[in-house]
Amino acid sequence: MKRKDLIYQYVKKNTENLSQEEINFGGGLTTIEISEDLDIIRNNVSKELNILVREEKIVKLEGRPVRYLDASCLKWKPLSKKVNSYKENTLLNKKESPTRETSEKKLKRDLFDYMIGSNGSLRSQMEQAKAAIFYPPKGLNSLIIGPTGSGKTFFANAMYQYSQAKDVIDQEKTMIIFNCADYSQNPQLLMSHLFGHAKGAYTGATEAKDGLLIKAHDNMLFLDEIHRLPPEGQEMLFYFMDTGTFQRMGETEERVSANVRIICATTEDPDSALLKTFVRRIPVSIQLPAFNDRPAKERVQLLRMLLSIEAKRINKRIVVDENVVKALLGSVTYGNIGQLKSNIQLACAKGFLNSMDNQDEVCITMEELTPELQDGLINLAKQRNELNEVSQYLEPRLTLYPDDSVYILEEDTYELPFNLYEIIGDKAALLKSEGVDAESIENFITTDINLHLKSFYKTNKLDFDNEQNLKDIVDQEVITLTKEIWKMAEEHLEYRFKQNFLYAMSLHLSSFIKRSREGVVLTKTNKELENLILNYQAEYEVALMIKEHIQAKYQIAVPEVECWYLTMLLVSLKEQNLIGHVGIIVAAHGKSTATSMVQVVTKLLDVKNVVAVDMPLEMNPNRAYSLISDAVKKVNEGKGVLLLVDMGSLTTFGPKLMRETEIPVKTIDMVTTPVVLEAARKTSLMDNQLEEIYDSLKSFRGYSNFLNYQPVSPADEINGEMQRRKAIVTICSTGEGTAIKIKERVQDLLSSFIDEDVEVFSISLVNMEKRVAEIAEDYHILATAGVSKPTLAVPHLTLEELFQSTGTERIKQVMLESQSDESNFVRSIDTKELCEEYLGTYFTFLNPHKLIDVLWEYCTIIETQVNETFSNSLRIGLIMHVAGVLERVLLNDVLSAEEDTAEKDSVYYEAVIKANQSIKTKLNLTIPESEIFYILNIFDTQAQE
Numbered sequence: 049m050k051r052k053d054l055i056y057q058y059v060k061k062n063t064e065n066l067s068q069e070e071i072n073f074g075g076g077l078t079t080i081e082i083s084e085d086l087d088i089i090r091n092n093v094s095k096e097l098n099i100l101v102r103e104e105k106i107v108k109l110e111g112r113p114v115r116y117l118d119a120s121c122l123k124w125k126p127l128s129k130k131v132n133s134y135k136e137n138t139l140l141n142k143k144e145s146p147t148r149e150t151s152e153k154k155l156k157r158d159l160f161d162y163m164i165g166s167n168g169s170l171r172s173q174m175e176q177a178k179a180a181i182f183y184p185p186k187g188l189n190s191l192i193i194g195p196t197g198s199g200k201t202f203f204a205n206a207m208y209q210y211s212q213a214k215d216v217i218d219q220e221k222t223m224i225i226f227n228c229a230d231y232s233q234n235p236q237l238l239m240s241h242l243f244g245h246a247k248g249a250y251t252g253a254t255e256a257k258d259g260l261l262i263k264a265h266d267n268m269l270f271l272d273e274i275h276r277l278p279p280e281g282q283e284m285l286f287y288f289m290d291t292g293t294f295q296r297m298g299e300t301e302e303r304v305s306a307n308v309r310i311i312c313a314t315t316e317d318p319d320s321a322l323l324k325t326f327v328r329r330i331p332v333s334i335q336l337p338a339f340n341d342r343p344a345k346e347r348v349q350l351l352r353m354l355l356s357i358e359a360k361r362i363n364k365r366i367v368v369d370e371n372v373v374k375a376l377l378g379s380v381t382y383g384n385i386g387q388l389k390s391n392i393q394l395a396c397a398k399g400f401l402n403s404m405d406n407q408d409e410v411c412i413t414m415e416e417l418t419p420e421l422q423d424g425l426i427n428l429a430k431q432r433n434e435l436n437e438v439s440q441y442l443e444p445r446l447t448l449y450p451d452d453s454v455y456i457l458e459e460d461t462y463e464l465p466f467n468l469y470e471i472i473g474d475k476a477a478l479l480k481s482e483g484v485d486a487e488s489i490e491n492f493i494t495t496d497i498n499l500h501l502k503s504f505y506k507t508n509k510l511d512f513d514n515e516q517n518l519k520d521i522v523d524q525e526v527i528t529l530t531k532e533i534w535k536m537a538e539e540h541l542e543y544r545f546k547q548n549f550l551y552a553m554s555l556h557l558s559s560f561i562k563r564s565r566e567g568v569v570l571t572k573t574n575k576e577l578e579n580l581i582l583n584y585q586a587e588y589e590v591a592l593m594i595k596e597h598i599q600a601k602y603q604i605a606v607p608e609v610e611c612w613y614l615t616m617l618l619v620s621l622k623e624q625n626l627i628g629h630v631g632i633i634v635a636a637h638g639k640s641t642a643t644s645m646v647q648v649v650t651k652l653l654d655v656k657n658v659v660a661v662d663m664p665l666e667m668n669p670n671r672a673y674s675l676i677s678d679a680v681k682k683v684n685e686g687k688g689v690l691l692l693v694d695m696g697s698l699t700t701f702g703p704k705l706m707r708e709t710e711i712p713v714k715t716i717d718m719v720t721t722p723v724v725l726e727a728a729r730k731t732s733l734m735d736n737q738l739e740e741i742y743d744s745l746k747s748f749r750g751y752s753n754f755l756n757y758q759p760v761s762p763a764d765e766i767n768g769e770m771q772r773r774k775a776i777v778t779i780c781s782t783g784e785g786t787a788i789k790i791k792e793r794v795q796d797l798l799s800s801f802i803d804e805d806v807e808v809f810s811i812s813l814v815n816m817e818k819r820v821a822e823i824a825e826d827y828h829i830l831a832t833a834g835v836s837k838p839t840l841a842v843p844h845l846t847l848e849e850l851f852q853s854t855g856t857e858r859i860k861q862v863m864l865e866s867q868s869d870e871s872n873f874v875r876s877i878d879t880k881e882l883c884e885e886y887l888g889t890y891f892t893f894l895n896p897h898k899l900i901d902v903l904w905e906y907c908t909i910i911e912t913q914v915n916e917t918f919s920n921s922l923r924i925g926l927i928m929h930v931a932g933v934l935e936r937v938l939l940n941d942v943l944s945a946e947e948d949t950a951e952k953d954s955v956y957y958e959a960v961i962k963a964n965q966s967i968k969t970k971l972n973l974t975i976p977e978s979e980i981f982y983i984l985n986i987f988d989t990q991a992q993e
Contacts, residue, residue, distance in 0.1 A: 054088075055096045056100055059118055063077060071121065075349070080440060106118055113443075170203075186309070189331070193314055193334065198385060200336060207311060224264040224268070245297040248298060265308060279323055286325055294306070339385050339387075358392060358396040365409050369412065370446070373442055378425055379424030396410065398417070401472055436896065540590050560606075587618040587619050590614075620813050630685075634724055640939075641936070644939065645721045648721055659683045661679050681711070722928070723745065774828050775829050776807075776809070777809045780810070790833055798859065832845070903931060906926075906963045907963075910962075922987075938973070
């Protein structure tokens with residue numbers, strides 16, 4: 049088969065069945081996707097695609113990125129021009145007849161036609177649903193499973209409307225919907241609503257009443273949060289599924305018949321939350337994915353759809369910056385599509401408020417986002433692969449129109465029951481008429497917006513339950529007991545415990561209770577532990593009180609040695625004033641140069657020990673010294689201060705600061721964002737000393753230095769650090785029981801993403817430091833985990849982090865951090881890919897996927913002009929520096945050079961000027977003369993080395 053035919057068949061296969069909604073919101077294939085999937089060079093793919101467009105076999109959609117789809121998707125032929133999928137044209141699925149749809153208005157298009165993911169992550173689920181609907185003779189009952197906000201209600205509505213479209217259910221009917229959670233605190237009333245009741249069935253039942261099963265005769269009943277239905281209700285319901293008959297509550301003789309199709313939905317694991325006999329009556333289980341488990345393409349399409357709904361509601365076009373899109377996608381941390389919807393509504397409400405004077409358009413920039421939503425950009429930036437994947441489907445500005453074709457559920461549990469934009473408009477007009485200034489109006493209404501949205505989504509249970517993951521491994525009654533103990537212990541001891549108290553104590557008590565019931569209880573005394581307890585008599589008294597609680601609740605004996613372990617656990621969980629970190633001051637010339645670097649680092653690492661001092665060129669050096677001196681006193685926590693400066697007089701301040709403040713100060717010059725990032729990472733390890741950090745930063749040349757690593761010879765390895773096996777140490781009060789669970793959890797997490805052998809040790813709090821030191825003699829300890837953190841300078845995982853659903857990602861991050869100074873961090877990765885990865889990691893406002901080709905060509909132009917071949921280290925350093933220049937240009941915060949102009953006699957000057965022109969041509973950004981001075985310094989430094 050010819051290359052052109054191969055590409056055409058691939059496009060046809062993957063796009064001919066796209067629905068109208070999918071096309072309108074990002075459907076189609078990009079050149080990169082086709083190139084990667086078919087393993088054909090991108091340029092050749094682009095060439096063949098253009099030929100196919102000219103032959104009118106495929107259609108090219110405008111926008112960024114450019115997308116292609118099979119011509120049969122469109123209702124008109126031939127196609128003589130490009131199609132803009134975002135604005136004027138309506139693209140229809142080839143199987144649909146627009147004439148029929150116009151003439152037969154009574155026939156609703158089924159909701160599956162609008163569902164994003166119908167050819168992707170939801171394809172098998174849709175096939176399951178359709179099979180359940182058509183299965184003879186009366187269809188199959190179904191259970192939809194998925195996390196909160198994943199779209200279970202929408203999917204159930206899709207099943208219902210599909211049934212109507214196929215004449216399985218009368219088109220004049222509406223689906224009967226019941227949320228079992230509404231009456232979960234009153235089981236009698238819940239079952240009365242569902243099955244009906246006879247007169248006198250319970251107090252207050254003054255007359256007989258039919259239930260929802262009767263109302264749903266020859267119809268479909270959707271039971272949301274079915275796990276809230278009590279066991280007796282589940283038994284009554286599965287009897288109805290078997291026989292088609294049921295009895296009203298309180299009825300002893302008469303049985304009622306009904307023909308009802310049942311769809312249930314739950315956020316829980318059916319095997320643990322529902323009766324097994326009930327689950328067996330539901331042959332079709334449809335598992336919906338969480339939002340962040342869906343492909344990047346679908347996530348962007350979902351965001352487009354939700355924004356289009358708001359555009360329709362506002363009746364204005366909505367224009368969204370690319371970084372806002374990334375922030376909104378990254379803001380989804382627990383509530384899935386439901387959370388994304390509420391975040392979009394909040395952003396649109398703020399944008400609407402600020403654009404009220406504009407009749408046609410609502411603009412949403414980063415300024416319209418709350419700090420929590422802005423953090424979504426950082427969340428996404430931390431996941432480099434995710435960021436790169438999402439970037440492929442974005443454009444610099446996203447525009448949504450009020451007349452974009454989108455489907456809105458007539459009744460949606462999670463849809464606002466009021467028009468928020470009318471509320472904003474009316475209130476703003478009222479305040480303005482009363483003479484309130486614009487800033488005050490914004491403050492008033494912003495508060496109002498937050499209250500409306502938060503109260504609504506809290507009512508609809510979109511808040512995340514922090515205990516949910518703990519319930520998977522610990523009984524609820526143990527969790528309840530732990531909460532009682534927590535409150536009692538804080539009242540008795542008059543100090544607070546760490547937030548991991550619930551996890552640590554619950555796991556310990558659960559393990560002890562299980563061992564007691566199995567007859568395996570520790571009774572052997574420990575003289576060393578007994579002596580240690582003498583120093584903690586207050587905690588020991590609380591341990592005795594815990595003993596009484598356990599004995600009263602479980603009727604099991606609690607030996608003395610267990611009280612000792614409980615005492616040590618209480619001591620380890622005490623909230624303490626931690627020893628201070630080494631302080632960091634970033635001082636640099638420019639109005640906000642230092643501040644920009646510190647903002648990036650503090651958001652990436654969430655550290656509190658970094659302070660910025662900006663020094664505009666017009667500032668007197670004495671004034672700058674005074675500001676830095678104040679900052680040294682402020683940031684010092686007892687371990688000294690690291691001063692990171694860019695150049696000039698700032699490099700000489702260190703010795704004078706030490707003399708006058710008597711605080712140890714070490715200075716590093718030529719500061720960059722990676723240097724600040726590395727310094728902050730080093731200081732976050734508790735027992736790192738100022739000298740140690742200073743020495744490591746002196747030799748730090750950016751993360752690209754890993755490319756220059758030379759493999760260690762076998763002879764060197766025999767006696768070296770690398771020869772030692774790796775280990776992770778887990779810690780609990782006894783070293784048994786809970787620690788074994790922690791160990792098993794760590795081993796499970798490690799096995800999910802690494803093949804190499806990592807030993808996991810379980811140790812006790814007693815002599816913890818000594819035992820850790822012994823292990824460290826024979827093993828390279830990568831991290832610790834458990835109820836307490838040793839002083840060893842390695843990352844530590846709390847119990848919450850281990851047992852929550854994000855445990856795998858957290859341990860990946862910890863493993864990466866622990867190995868960042870080790871030679872095995874070196875990866876055999878293409879230099880260009882590595883540069884793109886670094887750009888995604890260290891720059892907030894740049895799109896690495898779109899910038900890498902431009903910067904790569906920038907280096908190539910200079911190489912060609914000076915007839916040199918750059919080393920990997922120089923090329924990466926140059927790319928990272930120029931990326932920083934472009935970010936400063938975008939932020940209007942370029943550096944100023946001490947000299948008036950760059951060294952024009954440098955052999956690199958003309959080459960840099962020519963490369964800068966390519967930046968101007970491709971990005972419309974001008975690199976100023978002062979920044980050229982620093983670019984040339986890169987080559988001078990390389991020559992000196």
